[in-house]
Amino acid sequence: MSTTKPVERLYTFEEYLTYDDGTDKRYELEDGVLLEMPPASDLHEAIITFLLIRFYLEIQRLGLDWQVRPSGTGVRTSMKKSRLPDLIVMTEEQRQSIQGKSAVLELPSVLTIEVVSAESVKRDYQKKPLEYAALSIPEY
Numbered sequence: 001m002s003t004t005k006p007v008e009r010l011y012t013f014e015e016y017l018t019y020d021d022g023t024d025k026r027y028e029l030e031d032g033v034l035l036e037m038p039p040a041s042d043l044h045e046a047i048i049t050f051l052l053i054r055f056y057l058e059i060q061r062l063g064l065d066w067q068v069r070p071s072g073t074g075v076r077t078s079m080k081k082s083r084l085p086d087l088i089v090m091t092e093e094q095r096q097s098i099q100g101k102s103a104v105l106e107l108p109s110v111l112t113i114e115v116v117s118a119e120s121v122k123r124d125y126q127k128k129p130l131e132y133a134a135l136s137i138p139e140y
Contacts, residue, residue, distance in 0.1 A: 018102070028082060044115055051115075071085065
């Protein structure tokens with residue numbers, strides 16, 4: 001379940017990119033508010049790992065110049081929102097757009113995958129599809 005960091009203030013996207021609270025916690029940015037993303041369950045991680053391997057092998061088989069990345073690469077969905085999908089598939093151009101910077105895509109990925117957990121149902125089925133569609137991500 002995600003928890004909202006106590007709102008001391010609202011953060012800009014640029015502040016989010018460099019935010020460091022001195023922990024290993026991961027956050028999404030939603031309307032300027034930092035949302036802590038807790039560690040995934042074992043089943044959640046197993047599903048992500050299975051999909052990561054399958055997508056990687058298929059990209060290799062097809063000879064595509066794409067990459068599949070797990071949840072460390074974010075997707076900026078608006079001026080004040082950035083999500084951490086469970087997996088994304090991106091082109092070489094998209095990979096180059098984040099090279100040497102914070103790993104947050106500002107270009108729509110080829111594919112964005114969220115593995116839905118009990119605590120993320122509302123966010124993953126109601127909020128994120130609208131955000132990803134507005135960013136013109138072709139597949140979610």
